[in-house]
Amino acid sequence: MALWIVLALMTGAAALVAIAPLARRRAAADAGAGDGDVAVYRDQLDELGRDHARGLIGDRESEAARAEVARRLLAASAAQEAGAAQDSAAAVRRRRIAAAIALVVLPAVSLGVYGALGRPDVPDRPLAARLQAPVDRNNVADMVARVEAALEKNPDDGRGWSVVGPIYMRLGRYDDAAEAFAQAIRLLGPSGDREANLGEALVAKADGVVTDDARAALERAAASAPPSIKAAVYLARAAAQDGDRAGALNRLKPLYVQAPADSPYLEGLRDEFQRLAAPPALPMPSPEEAQVARTAEERMALVRGMVDRLGERLAADGGDVGEWLKLVRSRTALGDEAKAREALASARAKFAADPQAQTRLEALALGLGLEGRGA
Template structure:
């Protein structure tokens, strides 16, 4: 910011000096003493600009000094004219122009910057502009054009269909919800449209299934072809209500009916595992000697740790989180038979706990230990 002010002040001073010098050259020649004084003052104006550019004086000091020197320069010029003879009308006009340049140029410049300038704005260097994502710029331009068209034709369902998913991708969830609501208003309700509306409302609420979003999701599953997305979000709503059994009730039918190559099957399994909420397996501290072990030796260490957890749970018992952790660890190691046996033992142990039972079933389905592909 300091460099900017120095540059602006130097340019202003240079402009004033050019105007004054031009006006002075057109004056009638006066006596040698007056002419010498005027030349000295002109040099002083130039010196002030150089001092400011070098940072020896600040802008305020430079303007004050420049004003005083300019005043003396005008006085010397007046004496020079007086020595040469009475001032002509043209001379008086030149003096007025000099005064206007001296006072008006800085005032206009500073006033314009005060009204239009944005000193708080950060720099935008060339490198940053070159590195800006051109794809995002094109998307923003596209949205602006569609918005302009929709302003003139708000019943254009095609336009709302174009911008709604883009709004969501740009993080404009509330605008996306409005767009999906307009699509439903114009085109009518459908499972996919209601699910899209609920998803936008969910995003606008920072990941909370609000009553309005829940209503949209419920409408999306009440048809012969219910929305997969709507069912997934209804499961998440039940989970947020603290009811994992109800959450599982929304996911299980989808899992059972899904074709082996269904595109949403992987996401569904991930949602089931997330619903199980398995605590991470604590890993042992790695020492310098462990770093020298082969991958096979390290895997043997992990297996030993998992088997140790299994022996402890079988002998002393443990909470639901530890049983879920053991099931997932054994499945990750490829010991599916042991994982299924652990799952069965855990179900027997927590048979009277609906929440624990729902989490165990969700994990079994998500890992493929039971149900499809088991």
């Protein structure tokens, strides 16, 4: 409602600004047109007086001329007064009509047209809500079609290829995305982001497998200045796929340690650490146990009891590294960081001679925030 009031006030102000100069110009024209003839006749009377004084004309000629000029002056004065009154009334009418049109008719017509063709019933769409809304694939498809048509006419438009590449990725058109990023690199030159985008598209095209072509693009991105975080993550995944967990950890750990505290990719690196550690799923109650524990407090107590029993069994019997990873993760999820660190220390002591286990335990500790930044 406040918006409508503001718009109405703005419309009225704009109309007044448009009308005021017209009214001033008309008043000035009316004043200037009537005074011209009267001034001329007055000058002629003065000139006759000066000529008579110098003896250039006689008394009789002077009186006759003065009488004629005076007659014309009186006629001009009377016409001026009548015309001014008539013009003043006409000007007032014109100004009133213009004001009515500007202040009433035009806004009314505009409002009527908007009511017929516009959509005043559509609610506001704040930017934050639009950014979080699902992608409208119809609109995206139209936009892609327009960009593709433009690229068909101008295939050397590197900016167009760089714009359409990420859209192809969102649509799952990974072949087209890889081609678009390759074209952007060819036309605009290599950069860390472009090479990383190409590598990511090639990985997606291969269903998550880091192929040789993808690895080459990612290596170039990782060697750029500044190095690409995305490339480092995918290269770490490639190392893990090859069974080199230590190499994957060495790729990610320096980025994590050296990153500024407000880096937007810190949370993503923690997720990668947990992916690298590959801990088993958290213990969950069975359907029968969940039915018994009806409240949230009862369910939490049930889960905590399961985790405690897991810890007691591992302390007594040992267990494999996966169970220890599950225990550390479960303790952290329950908020028992002190017990989580105790379990982590026990696991490291138990698997001191197993480099693979040590790597997984360190990756989980970094991913859970038990070590490294802020630990």
